[in-house]
Amino acid sequence: MIDSECTVLHITDCHLFEDTTVVKNGVNPFASLRAVLTAACDTKTPDVVVASGDIAHDPVPETYRAFNDMIRSFHEGPFMVTPGNHDIWNSMQPVFELQPVEFSSWTVVPLDTHVEGQVSGEVSYETILWLQQCLEHVNGHVIVVGHHPLVDIGVAWLDAHQVRNATDVLSVLQMHQNVQAYICGHVHLESYKQHHRLKLWTTPSTCWQFASDIDTFALSPLAPGWRWLELHLDGMIDTRVERLSMSQLAGIS
Ligand SMILES: [Fe+2]
Structure with a gap:
């Protein structure tokens, strides 16, 4: 295989608590995130790290600072975060900003799909305009990163949460031939869909x-x-999902 120009590590839905000892659904999210970053970065060095929302289950500034510190202990390069339905942007803002990341001939563009206090997603009119302007000025290939899916993934209760005005977003993405993919989280499962030429992955x-x-x-x-x-x-994009092995799972619950 030809070497890639840019290696992106996509993580999502970390659901961190301010109290790093809390266990929910049989998992300590803080320990689990550390195990994921350790396992991933042991095998490969990412050029860019992308986190697509639901960073915090306790959306207070301390949680976001702890998240940022953890990422920075593994990765010093470009790093992007988008907000999810569990996040509160005012708490994130002191730590993160929503700005595209350029690496080589690729640009990773964040898309804010979250609506404060609501589970399902929506992209505001202002954000759609911003996206349009951003895509008009980008040279090279683009990946867009949001929290909520833009298309059905085939699980009814999760499909009810997808971006409500996804048709508007998809038509902007389709208008720009250099947009290759949209990646997101929210669904806590792996999926792949294609909408015309646009590839859509969940992680x-x-x-x-x-x-x-x-x-x-x-x-x-x-x-x-x-x-x-x-x-x-x-x-072109080569992509694959990896998971913690049995031995790497030790200590995360
Ligand atoms: Fe989530």
């Missing part, structure tokens, strides 16, 4: 997983995971 949570074979809420026994994306000069 497992770094903590608990949701079942994909039932239309109501259910947890899955699958291990916490992450996604690698290898971005190539010609706009």
Whole structure:
């Protein structure tokens, strides 16, 4: 395989508590995130790290600072965060900003799909305009990163939360031929869909997983995971999900 131009590590739905000892759904999210970053960064060095929302279950500034410190103990390069439905932007803002990240001929563009206090997603009119302007000025290939899916993934209770005005967002993305993919979280499971030429991937949570074979809420026994994306000069993307092994799971519950 030809070497990629840019290696992206995608993590999502970390659900961190301010109290780092809290266990929920059989997982300590803080320990689990540390195990994920250790396992991922032991095998490969990312050029860019992307975290697509639900960073915090306790959305207070201390949680976001602890998250940022943890990421920075593994990765010093470009790092991007988008907010999820569990996040509060005012608490995130002192630590993070929503700005595109450029690496080589690729640009990773954040998309704010969260609506404060609501589970489902929506992209505001102002954000759609911002996205449009941003895409008009980008040279090279683009990946857009949001929290909520833009299309059905085939699990009814999760599909009810997708971006309400996804059609508007998808038409902006389709207008720009250099937008290759949209990646997101929220669904705590791995999926791949295609909408015309746009590729859409969801990535497992770094903590608990949701079942994909039932239309109501259910947890899955699958291990916490992450996604690698290898971005190539010609706009092609190689991607795969990896999960913690049995031995790496020790100590996260
Ligand atoms: Fe989540």
